[in-house]
Amino acid sequence: xxxxxxILQQYGFDINNIxxxxxxxGLINSTWKVNLRQSNEAFILQKINENIFKHPxxxxxxxxxxxxxxxxxxPNYLFVAPLLDLQNKDIVKTEAGSFRLFSFVSQSxxxxxxxxxxxxxxxxxxxxxxxRYLSDFDAETLKTTIPDFHNLTLRFDQxxxxxxIENNDRRQLAKNSIEFLQANQNIVDTFHELxxxxxxxxxxxxxxxxxxxxFDGDDLGLCVIDLDTVMPGYxxxxxxxxxxxxxxxxxxxxxxxxxxxxxxxxxxxxVNGYLSEMKAVLNENExxxxxxxxxxxxxxxxxxxxxDYLQNDIYYGAKYPDQNLVRAQNQNQLLSIYLSLEPEFxxxxxxxx
Ligand code: GN1
Ligand code: MG
Numbered sequence: 001x002x003x004x005x006x007i008l009q010q011y012g013f014d015i016n017n018i019x020x021x022x023x024x025x026g027l028i029n030s031t032w033k034v035n036l037r038q039s040n041e042a043f044i045l046q047k048i049n050e051n052i053f054k055h056p057x058x059x060x061x062x063x064x065x066x067x068x069x070x071x072x073x074x075p076n077y078l079f080v081a082p083l084l085d086l087q088n089k090d091i092v093k094t095e096a097g098s099f100r101l102f103s104f105v106s107q108s109x110x111x112x113x114x115x116x117x118x119x120x121x122x123x124x125x126x127x128x129x130x131x132r133y134l135s136d137f138d139a140e141t142l143k144t145t146i147p148d149f150h151n152l153t154l155r156f157d158q159x160x161x162x163x164x165i166e167n168n169d170r171r172q173l174a175k176n177s178i179e180f181l182q183a184n185q186n187i188v189d190t191f192h193e194l195x196x197x198x199x200x201x202x203x204x205x206x207x208x209x210x211x212x213x214x215f216d217g218d219d220l221g222l223c224v225i226d227l228d229t230v231m232p233g234y235x236x237x238x239x240x241x242x243x244x245x246x247x248x249x250x251x252x253x254x255x256x257x258x259x260x261x262x263x264x265x266x267x268x269x270x271v272n273g274y275l276s277e278m279k280a281v282l283n284e285n286e287x288x289x290x291x292x293x294x295x296x297x298x299x300x301x302x303x304x305x306x307x308d309y310l311q312n313d314i315y316y317g318a319k320y321p322d323q324n325l326v327r328a329q330n331q332n333q334l335l336s337i338y339l340s341l342e343p344e345f346x347x348x349x350x351x352x353x
Pocket of ligand 1: 025026027028029052146207229252301
């Protein structure tokens with residue numbers, strides 16, 4: 001906490017006049033809400049995890065480029081960019097890490113668990129709008145903040161290597177999950193096919209969980225936040241992570257797998273919301289991979305959790321011993337339900353394209 005106070009002083013805060021609370025539930029960065037005692041004004045302070053974002057200045061670079069482009073071409077779009085410190089820097093580097101500060105947008109709220117399919121529609125629309133507004137912007141001018149972040153080929157290879165060298169006990173406990181992922185390796189093959197098709201690199205958010213959308217008082221989407229993983233990528237990353245995180249009433253942390261379900265009307269809401277912005281932007285070939293997007297992301301997340309489990313939780317950490325195994329099993333269960341609904345999903349998609 002000491003360091004947080006020091007950082008806030010660099011932004012000109014009087015630390016006697018603020019109240020600080022831990023905020024949100026991200027797995028990677030640390031986030032605090034800073035409330036002013038004398039008014040309703042509030043701020044969000046974030047420490048970037050530099051084990052994962054090795055060059056925080058690349059994040060700042062990307063956000064600056066995008067902010068300028070949006071200001072020019074879509075001046076009414078609400079874009080939450082980092083504030084400057086007393087030395088006019090948008091990122092404060094210290095020995096304890098790199099920090100950024102944002103205004104807390106007043107009259108806005110975030111949602112941690114989706115309550116209805118309208119929220120899925122609104123969120124999908126916001127992520128679609130973000131990519132559409134930047135569709136004339138050259139995505140390749142952005143820095144890659146995490147190399148190979150959604151490279152499924154690499155994620156699969158990392159999983160294979162973890163199987164070779166790691167922990168026998170854990171590998172034994174993970175036997176069924178390992179077999180399930182190996183049996184579904186055709187998802188990696190389809191990913192290769194996609195890479196060789198006419199798929200375009202676009203400005204992609206890469207972390208479309210519902211808590212990364214700001215809503216107004218009427219539950220209308222306002223904008224997207226948490227832009228650390230904004231970089232060149234494929235739209236299936238954004239659509240797929242919405243499917244991964246919006247379709248089921250329970251999250252990746254749920255241990256009772258009987259609670260994992262797929263709400264088909266939420267799938268339709270994602271299709272409708274995303275395509276309400278992106279239908280005219282995506283080419284015919286890209287559209288072919290819309291349903292695949294969900295498989296791609298659920299499968300990749302299961303691989304990542306299981307790989308981390310086999311590597312003793314070095315990436316995600318674990319609050320209890322088998323947490324990353326449970327997360328992987330949870331995602332596998334979600335994937336198997338998703339696969340069984342594919343024909344129905346394809347039919348729904350046809351209504352919108
Ligand atoms: C991480 O920290 P958080 O929750 O925003 C991860 C995502 C995963 C997610 C799974 C940089 O995101 O890719 O989907 O956990 N981010 C990074 O909960 O690895
Ligand atoms: Mg994130």
